[in-house]
Amino acid sequence: MGLLSQSVSITRYRVQGQLEEPVLDTIVLALNRHAVLDIDNDAAEKSCGWTSFENPFAPDFEGSNHLFGSYLVFSLRVDKKSIPAKILKKHFTIEETKRLAASGRRFFSRNEKKLVKEEVLHRLSLRIPATPHIYDLIWNYEGGKLWFFSNLKAANEELETLFSESFNLSLIRMFPYTAAEMDADLSDSDRDRLNQISPVILTGQT
Amino acid sequence: MLDVAIAYNRYGFLGNEFLTWLWYTLENHSAQLAEIDADLSALEIGNRMVLENRRNEGLETITIKGDDAGLEEGLLALKKGALVTEMNLLYRSGDNTWQFNLKGESLNISSLKTPETAGTETKEDIEGAVLEKIFLYEKVILFVEGAFRHFVGLRISENWDKKIIIQMKKWINKTS
Numbered sequence: 001m002g003l004l005s006q007s008v009s010i011t012r013y014r015v016q017g018q019l020e021e022p023v024l025d026t027i028v029l030a031l032n033r034h035a036v037l038d039i040d041n042d043a044a045e046k047s048c049g050w051t052s053f054e055n056p057f058a059p060d061f062e063g064s065n066h067l068f069g070s071y072l073v074f075s076l077r078v079d080k081k082s083i084p085a086k087i088l089k090k091h092f093t094i095e096e097t098k099r100l101a102a103s104g105r106r107f108f109s110r111n112e113k114k115l116v117k118e119e120v121l122h123r124l125s126l127r128i129p130a131t132p133h134i135y136d137l138i139w140n141y142e143g144g145k146l147w148f149f150s151n152l153k154a155a156n157e158e159l160e161t162l163f164s165e166s167f168n169l170s171l172i173r174m175f176p177y178t179a180a181e182m183d184a185d186l187s188d189s190d191r192d193r194l195n196q197i198s199p200v201i202l203t204g205q206t
Numbered sequence: 207m208l209d210v211a212i213a214y215n216r217y218g219f220l221g222n223e224f225l226t227w228l229w230y231t232l233e234n235h236s237a238q239l240a241e242i243d244a245d246l247s248a249l250e251i252g253n254r255m256v257l258e259n260r261r262n263e264g265l266e267t268i269t270i271k272g273d274d275a276g277l278e279e280g281l282l283a284l285k286k287g288a289l290v291t292e293m294n295l296l297y298r299s300g301d302n303t304w305q306f307n308l309k310g311e312s313l314n315i316s317s318l319k320t321p322e323t324a325g326t327e328t329k330e331d332i333e334g335a336v337l338e339k340i341f342l343y344e345k346v347i348l349f350v351e352g353a354f355r356h357f358v359g360l361r362i363s364e365n366w367d368k369k370i371i372i373q374m375k376k377w378i379n380k381t382s
């Protein structure tokens with residue numbers, strides 16, 4: 001979901017840790033190193049990496065393309081190929097029939113069938129283009145905050161993994177406990193009280 | 207700090223209590239919210255509220271939808287032991303309105319609509335549009351963060367048991 005869309009979903013994160021100076025160069029290096037790879041002419045079924053916010057189908061992190069004021073803006077792109085089961089079955093059956101006829105046999109073993117299926121899958125993966133899923137993010141490096149424009153569990157998990165691999169920084173999702181722990185200016189005794197609370201009961205008279 | 211996965215499940219109730227408190231506060235002490243956020247003119251319940259009652263080993267979900275929906279069913283659900291798990295809110299500041307859903311368990315913001323912004327026709331417009339959107343998103347995020355911080359302060363204070371729960375119960379029993 002694009003950050004310029006009419007309606008957006010936002011998951012909030014805190015970023016902990018420091019990058020090597022000069023920070024912007026370190027970020028560009030990491031973005032380039034983990035930029036999304038095109039898999040349309042490849043047998044890979046999935047590709048996940050960073051891409052440019054303004055031009056998500058041609059990642060370019062040189063210059064200041066990813067800088068908006070003091071914010072870093074770029075995107076996570078997850079390309080996935082999904083081959084419909086019926087198409088896979090059709091091509092598998094055609095291939096199996098052809099091979100059985102060529103070999104003069106009446107059936108294949110389970111392992112042989114598995115090999116045929118893998119070959120068919122590989123061939124189809126080369127022909128079927130990947131569907132791109134693009135999720136924008138805004139990173140306030142100085143403030144240690146990041147907004148990710150999706151609430152989807154799978155997309156957030158991809159972000160957390162790739163972010164950690166790329167920048168070697170901790171990305172902490174803000175949900176009730178982490179928000180209370182990290183964002184509510186609690187003292188040690190407050191933290192003890194927080195860790196001891198149990199759900200409130202609002203039923204019954206006062 | 208606790209393990210994140212454990213903390214997410216164990217303290218999900220904290221977010222639901224926050225939304226329930228927010229509803230109570232905007233109905234009864236709206237001036238308190240203006241103290242949390244000086245830019246806030248008004249906070250209103252929007253067109254959706256979800257409540258869940260997890261007591262008695264079962265799960266009962268009550269969803270109230272519609273622009274002019276009454277919230278009596280919601281109050282009745284609170285009386286039976288439910289908490290608000292998701293709500294649509296209208297945040298007003300000056301002449302502008304933001305509308306969004308807030309989920310208790312995750313504090314995730316979804317379906318956020320900001321006041322209208324100028325379109326982008328040229329590449330140069332994009333930087334301005336992005337910065338304007340960041341400014342608009344930040345309004346809502348700062349409000350949510352500020353309100354939750356205020357709630358946590360209350361939740362771990364002595365006043366929570368001695369005063370606030372009693373007042374919330376009075377509100378629930380008076381209005382339903």
